C-alpha cells in the first residue's frame with residue numbers, strides 16, 4: 001500500500017515510518033473511516049490484532065494498536081490510535097473479530113470502546129473494580145470481596161494480594177526497571193507488610 | 196494368622212463372612228473411586244494421560260471419570276484456580292454427594308504455584324477441604340496414581356463410615372439385613 005493514500009485521505013494521519021510494516025498514527029475521530037477505507041479500498045480485510053497500550057508519563061496515557069492484514073496483497077499495516085481521555089471508537093462494527101480484543105483491552109486497561117456492542121469484562125469477573133494491567137496496579141493485587149457472596153460466606157475467602165516473597169517475580173538485585181512500576185512494588189512481603 | 200479385616204474360613208463358617216461394617220464399606224468405596232476431572236490448566240493433560248492405556252488409572256478402579264458432580268465422589272483439581280473459577284469449583288464441590296474427597300493435583304491447585312498474581316487463588320484448600328496434595332508442575336501420571344492410591348489408603352482407614360456429617364448435621368446410615 002502506498003503510504004500517501006492514507007495520509008492524503010486523512011490529513012491528521014501521521015506516518016510513523018515503521019521499520020517492519022507501514023505504521024500510522026490515526027486520529028481517534030478518523031479511526032472508523034480509515035479502517036473502512038483500508039478494508040474496502042486496499043483489501044485489508046483481516047484484523048490480525050488489537051491491543052491496548054499504556055504510555056506512562058506522556059500526555060496521552062492510553063492508546064490502541066491495530067494490525068490489519070490484507071489476505072489478497074499479503075501485507076500488513078499498523079495503526080496507532082491515541083485515546084481521547086480513555087475513549088477510543090470501537091471497530092467491531094467493521095471487523096467483528098475486534099469484539100473480544102476490545103473487551104480484553106477494556107478489562108485490562110479500562111479503555112472504553114465507544115459503540116462496542118457488548119462492553120463487558122472478559123477475563124476478570126464483572127464486579128471487579130480495577131484494571132490490572134495498568135502500571136499503577138500492583139502485580140500482587142488489591143484486596144476486594146470474593147466474586148460470589150454466598151461462597152465467600154461459607155469459605156470466608158477474600159480476594160487477597162498474593163504473597164510475593166520467594167516467588168518468581170521478586171527481584172533480588174533491587175529495582176527491576178523504572179518503566180515497570182508494578183514490578184517496583186516488591187518492597188513488601190509476608191514478613192514486612194506494605195507501608 | 197494373617198491380620199485381616201475379614202474373617203472367613205469356609206470349613207467353620209460355610210458361606211458366612213465376618214467383618215466390620217466400616218471395613219466392608221471402605222473397601223467398596225476405596226476400590227470404586229469415581230473421580231471428577233476438574234481440569235483447569237496444563238495439569239489436566241497429565242490427568243488425561245493417567246487415564247490412557249499407558250498409565251491406566253482403571254487398574255485401581257478409578258477409570259469412571261464423571262463429568263457430572265452428582266455422579267462423582269472425588270474431585271481432582273488439576274490446574275490453576277483463578278478467583279473467577281474458584282466460585283465454580285466450590286459450587287461443583289457442593290453439588291457432589293457425600294462421601295466426597297478432593298485431590299489437589301500440582302503446584303497451582305495446592306498453593307497457587309508460580310502464579311503469584313492478582314488473579315489466582317493461592318491454593319484450592321482456601322475454598323474446599325483437600326485430602327491429598329500432589330507436588331509437581333505438572334506431576335507425572337505416576338505421581339497422580341500414587342496420590343490416588345494414598346487416597347484409597349486414607350479411605351480404608353476412615354472410621355464411622357456409616358456416619359457422616361453434612362452441613363453440620365450427622366447422618367447415620369443403618370444396615371438392615
Ligand code: SF4
Pocket residue numbers: 236237238239273274275300301302303304308331332333334
Ligand atoms: S502446576 Fe504447573 S503444570 Fe500444573 S497447572 Fe500449574 S503451571 Fe500447569
